[in-house]
Amino acid sequence: MNKITLQIRCWIVCLLFITLAVSCRKDDLLDVPNPNVRQCNSYVDQFEAIWQGIDHSYVLWARDTVDWDARYRKFRPVFESFDARRATNPVDSAEYHQAWKDLTKGLLDHHMALFLWNPDGKYKCKVTPASNNYHHTTDVEAQLNILQNQPGVTHFISSYDASNARVKSAFCLLPGRTAGKYIAYFRFSEFDLRSISPDSTFANKEFIVAPFKAFYGDNYASGVTNGYAANEDVESIIIDVRANPGGNVSDLDALFGGLIQQDQQFGYTRYKAGMGRLDYSGWVPLVMYRAKNYLSKPKPIVVLSDINSASCAEIFTQSIKTLPNGTFIGERTFGATCALIPKTDIAFDIFYTGCFGDYNTAPFEGTGRPSNPSSFSFYVYTATYDAVTNDYTSLEGSGVKPDIEVLYSTESLRSGVDNQLDAALKHLRNLQ
Amino acid sequence: MKHNRLPCQRVAFLIFACMTALLPAIAQSQPADTLAKAPVKHWCFGITGGIDRNYHNVDMVYMTDMRFDNYSPGSVVGLRLAYAPVSWLSINTGAVLIQKNYKMDHVFEYYNLRYGLTTSATNNYINVPLELRFSLGRKVKIHGFGGVFGGYWLSGHRTGTTYSFSNERYYDVDEDWEFNDKRDNRLETGLTWGAGLSGMIIGRIEIGADIRWYYSTSDIQKPYMVNLNPRYNTTVAVQASLSYWL
Structure with missing residues (x-):
């Protein structure tokens, strides 16, 4: 084999190498709909929409210790069974409520509330993961x-x-x-x-x-x-x-x-900036500005x-x-220090973070009824931004001491x- | 906070510019017998530098208002080490400091007004390539090469503008990238290939220029969640080199 032939073979090997190279990346990309506009037709649809919305847009993943992927594996079969039983043994409100309560148990966001409607729009349930029964009421x-x-x-x-x-x-x-x-x-x-x-x-x-x-x-x-x-x-x-x-x-x-008497900085805020749970924007100062009259x-x-x-x-x-x-x-x-913007058209559609779902489902605003009661409407009320003190300490869940x-x-x-x-x-x- | 630039950014660009300008003239000016002394079974070491553009490959799915501006410019500078068992083949390695930057624009409309937030990320890597290089020609050689590289994400910095919900106003961001052990995959592997020109000048000194791709096959994120779209860097660099054959 002369030198020229050997060189040609080497060049061919190089080209093959490059061809192989471009096929080395993972190409099974996500195909998930925007949870803010998602229409649900089943218990599993509703579960998927809310789980995925929290998965990508929940602003406290940097601190939250809940294994959200494990919750998916555990609870998807539960909601699948709800669908399977719809004709023969429909899910009652207590069971439905308990499933959502267990799914979201322990999430750190102390603002979080899920407003959910069952298939017929006959009942809704509200789930507040941070609520408990050991706080006193203030007289x-x-x-x-x-x-x-x-x-x-x-x-x-x-x-x-x-x-x-x-x-x-x-x-x-x-x-x-x-x-x-x-x-x-x-x-x-x-x-x-x-x-x-x-x-x-x-x-x-x-x-x-x-x-x-x-x-x-x-x-x-x-x-x-x-x-x-x-x-x-x-x-x-x-x-x-x-x-x-x-x-x-x-x-x-x-x-x-x-x-x-002068502007006062007392912390920093950031919001989600990407599909990853830990994709965040940069920190920006949280400043109280002096009022016109002070x-x-x-x-x-x-x-x-x-x-x-x-x-x-x-x-x-x-x-x-x-x-x-x-x-x-x-x-x-209380420990709900990461504030939110409840109207989805302001926050989620622009920043893909915070509250999502059917805004009219929320009982504190709007009609109190979902736009389509027969669907599995939902509204997830959750913090829009992460907030910390001047020394980057989070007070979410722990409150101000x-x-x-x-x-x-x-x-x-x-x-x-x-x-x-x-x-x-x-x-x-x-x-x- | 100071911008965390590569220390030799400007030097790299100067080396590249000078060498690419001088290469044709030097090659033509050398006598044939000098060029004929092509290195055989010799070692070579040198420096390299240039400019690059990085493509940050990520699918944002429904977060369509967040757009990555590709290709973002950067620079590369480093050392070259080669061994040539025969005149037309050499094994090349070295170490380069290379920037794999990206810019993300977040453009949205709110009450018929258009707003824009930007994030410019500067990421400094060290890459160690291992390549096979094939050459053709005598005075001015054409070469092609391919190989693998390993790397490490040394540092990052981001600047831009962001929005404060609480203060309802925009703020500048200028901060070092805070590495997160759970999220950031700082180790990098990939493939590299390219082609270029080189020629011997004074004595055993060789200059060259090439265009090369650093094609990362490792995600810059660790698989910390199931529903995670990967993020890859593909960097195209135009590099010049100055080498000495022992």
Whole structure:
């Protein structure tokens, strides 16, 4: 074999090598539909849509310890059996509910709720993986009654009404360290300034607004104006968000932004950016911006929170805690610190993260009925972004820990003492 | 945070530019008897450098607003080691620092307004190729080569813009890639092939230029979930080399 022939053979070997090379990659790519627009026709369809939506878009996979692939292997046969039984032995609501509860058990997202409809649209079930039965309920009415009877309390206004399911609030002045000096107390039960904005038609608006006006001022939606918070005789502040389940994050612009003298960074956020569970965007600062109208001089602030303070109330609590003049008194908060945007058209269709499914299925908004009740509609309410503190610590599931821990005490309230409020008053009155 | 660039990025480009410009002139200027001293059963070492473009192969399925802009530019610089048992065949190896970059655009419309977020990722790898190289010609040789390479993902960095849901505004991102042991497969294997020109210049010094493909057959992600689309890098580099035959 001469040299030329050998060289030609070598070149042929090279070409064969290249041909082999291009076939070395995995080519069985995923073929999954967008869970936000998925139509389901069976129990398995519904299971696949929700499992896959959480698989690719759940924002807490970086921290969650649930083996989601193992859950798939375990529960797909369960939903297949539901389909197989539809004609002969239909699944009842309890069994259906239990299957979903077991599937999602232990997921870290403390906002998560699944709203599910069975095949006939006859019943729906709600599954909240983080819910439990060992948290106390907060007796807000008792706490406000005790507040009203505090020694030296003045200007007490309460919009609390047990029959009113919307925003409730309270305001009063309490004696400060010396005669003529006061502690301004303000409580609100939900971050929902939209419902009490000047252009809202909310029926009880004026009733609800009174404590906001007393604390922040007439223009409460723009921060602190002519309210008592800015009064020179008010030396310190208590803001009570116990049992506050959260609400609209943009409310923080006014409610927190009015209390600070400069923009305040208190953490970072990120969202999903890809199909992989661990595909994330870069971290961006989580900043509270000073409101248009703000306290010109910082005053000691105590925030009261408890295990039923969730979501926006926790962000508010963490923000106050981060302030040099802020102290958190009470007990560990709920642990739903990664906020969300409930409307799917804003978040999921753009960022492929957070809530997905049939928005109208959610009982808290829309019609309360899925657009097609005969289908297996669903709506997964879940965090839109991952949030951490300034030192990249996640508070999801663990909640914000108090600077001064004072546990909720039913016995104390029954005896006419709000031990958490007392601790706040004692702390502020003993400040040097 | 500083951008984590390859240290010899600019040097590599200069080497490549100079060598590709000089190659034809030098080859023509050399006397035939010099070129005839083709290396046989000799060792060779040298430097190489150039520019590359990386294709980040990933299927985003329904996340169609997230688009990868291919090919993203980068640079390559390294060392070459070769052994030639006969004049027309050599075994080549070495080590190169190579950038396998990509850019992702996230373009979406919201209330009839168009928004765009970008992420530019700079990824630095070290690749160690092992190639068989075949040559044809005398003055200026045409060569083709093929082989395998192993690599390691040294570092990464990303810049761009992202969106804050909580603040409802855009922020710049400028951060080093934080490797995740569960997610990132830092070891890389693949195939390499290409073709080019080379020629002897002064004495035992050889210059060359080639175009080569680094075709990674390993996913940059570990198989940490069942429903995971793979991500592969394919890098096309144009490299120049300056070598000395012992």
